[in-house]
Amino acid sequence: MNWRRIRALMRRYLYLYRRSPPRIMEVFFWPVMDLLVWGFLYKFLVANHTFNWISYLISAMIFWDIIYRAQQGVTIAFLEDVWSRNLLNLFVAPLRRSEFIAATFLVGLIKIIAITLVLSVLALAFYDFNLLNLGLALVPFFFNLLIFGWAVGLFTTALIVRWGNASEALAWGIPFLVQPLSAVFYPVSILPAWLQPLAWAMPCSHVFEGMRDVMRGEAFSWAQFGWAAGLNVIYLLAAALFFRRMFDVAREKGLLSKLGTQ
Amino acid sequence: MPGIEPIERPVVEVVELTKTFANTTAVNRLSFTVPRGQILGFLGANGAGKTTAIQILLGLIKPTSGVVRMFGQDMEQARIAILQRANFTSAYTALPGNLKVSENLTVFAGLYGVRKAPEKIRALLELLEIGHLKNSLTGQLSSGESTRVNLCKSLLNDPELLLLDEPTASLDPDIADKVRKLLKRIQTERGITMIYTSHNMRDVEEICDRIIFLQKGRKIADGTGSQVLAQFQQKTLEDVFIHVSRSGELLSEEEVKERGGTPP
Known part of the structure; x- marks a missing residue:
């Protein structure tokens, strides 16, 4: 073993972190997110140990997957073309940005429908949990989560367009940055008071709260639905504007061609 | 006048x-x-x-x-x-390697709105003498073959x-x-x-x-x-x-x- 060579190689890996905040963030990101999500869930379960929390967790898990897959549908589709060096071929074709995004949205939708069906069947077979018990409320829940996932996907893709390969980790990380604040596995009330306004600013928090209401046998909350839908319109519009701006910046700085030929 | x-x-x-x-x-x-x-x-x-x-x-x-x-x-x-x-080809871009040559060309034919795409693709592959690669995975082609497939892509829309x-x-x-x-x-x-x-x-x-x-x-x-x-x-x-x-x-x-x- 030669210490000099080990040190040289260590330097090779550490150089990457010196100029890359996304990489540094990634080191701390997953452990912190795990701690937050599972910590808040533990707190919730300790305080509410009498009800059927397994059903809550399974439906939350299936619903969370809608957001995650919708986001991945947009971002990974873009990255697939970066990785295969096909990006420039696409953007020198008579293709509008909006058409590219629409295609990724729709492919994502098809995948999500397939995945949700499979997960629902498995949940019924193995855990005697029937997602259809949520009734018609499933439809607005589904579409609100889908639209939020698309907005997050568009935002993440915009970051990659602007900051390139160094920010690829965000493709997987951003949804989990949102997760602790989204009341997926526990209600907003479990969060510290200062975090609750942030959580209520997330469309998906309203969906998950609404879902728990319905599962407890309460009526579908139109107020929660209204908040989720309204916030989703704002988020999707903001994400679209941010994507357009980052794309324009990438064109001005010549980043698109770098991203497409790396 | x-x-x-x-x-x-x-x-x-x-x-x-x-x-x-x-x-x-x-x-x-x-x-x-x-x-x-x-x-x-x-x-x-x-x-x-x-x-x-x-x-x-x-x-x-x-x-x-x-x-x-x-x-x-x-x-x-x-x-x-x-x-x-117009169209473009470069040594520094590629078509997705995990798609077949014909699949890639069909995608781009769609992007350029090529009519009778299958016939067009077949004719171009023959023109570039790579008709036998139609069903090959693009990622498995040699550099020369990839270049010709890229050229095929660049001719799909009969560019001026x-x-x-x-x-x-x-x-x-x-x-x-x-x-x-x-x-x-x-x-x-x-x-x-x-x-x-x-x-x-x-x-x-x-x-x-x-x-x-x-x-x-x-x-x-x-x-x-x-x-x-x-x-x-x-x-x-x-x-x-x-x-x-x-x-x-x-x-x-x-x-x-x-x-x-x-x-x-």
Whole structure:
């Protein structure tokens, strides 16, 4: 073993972190997110140990997957073309940005429908949990989560367009940055008071709260639905504007061609 | 008016094109036109501005100033309409390796709105002598085969203008020679206007009707191969290339003017 060579190689890996905040963030990101999500869930379960929390967790898990897959549908589709060096071929074709995004949205939708069906069947077979018990409320829940996932996907893709390969980790990380604040596995009330306004600013928090209401046998909350839908319109519009701006910046700085030929 | 033939508008018109990145001027007041059917070669050392210029023409990079018009339309205003009539291939791009050749070409046929796509794809694959690769995974092709598949993609929409960014880089001399002959044949048969960048002087000498020499983003010579050789008093384009690259300093305003270039 030669210490000099080990040190040289260590330097090779550490150089990457010196100029890359996304990489540094990634080191701390997953452990912190795990701690937050599972910590808040533990707190919730300790305080509410009498009800059927397994059903809550399974439906939350299936619903969370809608957001995650919708986001991945947009971002990974873009990255697939970066990785295969096909990006420039696409953007020198008579293709509008909006058409590219629409295609990724729709492919994502098809995948999500397939995945949700499979997960629902498995949940019924193995855990005697029937997602259809949520009734018609499933439809607005589904579409609100889908639209939020698309907005997050568009935002993440915009970051990659602007900051390139160094920010690829965000493709997987951003949804989990949102997760602790989204009341997926526990209600907003479990969060510290200062975090609750942030959580209520997330469309998906309203969906998950609404879902728990319905599962407890309460009526579908139109107020929660209204908040989720309204916030989703704002988020999707903001994400679209941010994507357009980052794309324009990438064109001005010549980043698109770098991203497409790396 | 009777008796007077209308003057055909150039396919490409570039006026005072400048692109500055931070403190670097990658393209400096570049002006030129390309008439229909001409093959124009961009020559220059690394960093001369060839690829930046091509990518501005394709709308991938926004110019700092200047105008790019293709088919009489402004690139910034009519990008989609222009790109419908143009196409691009480069050694530095690829088609997704995990799709079959026919699948990739079908996707791009859809993007360009090609009618009767299966027939078109079959005809192009035969033209490029790669019909047997139709069902092969694109990622498993050799460099020469990939280049021809990329060319096939670039001909799908019967482009009137084809931009080629170092299409023979990474090819061995034999395959590069075949690709050059193929390009020349396609150009002759279809009358396509081409803009071609290359480091390979042989490429440029064999293919291009006209050459624009770039140095640090500036056009320093413009003419046929023999005109450029005469302007620099060199025997080969390779000698011109080395002469320009090693001279280090920019040519003087008078020298640029003498060689048909645009002084800054």
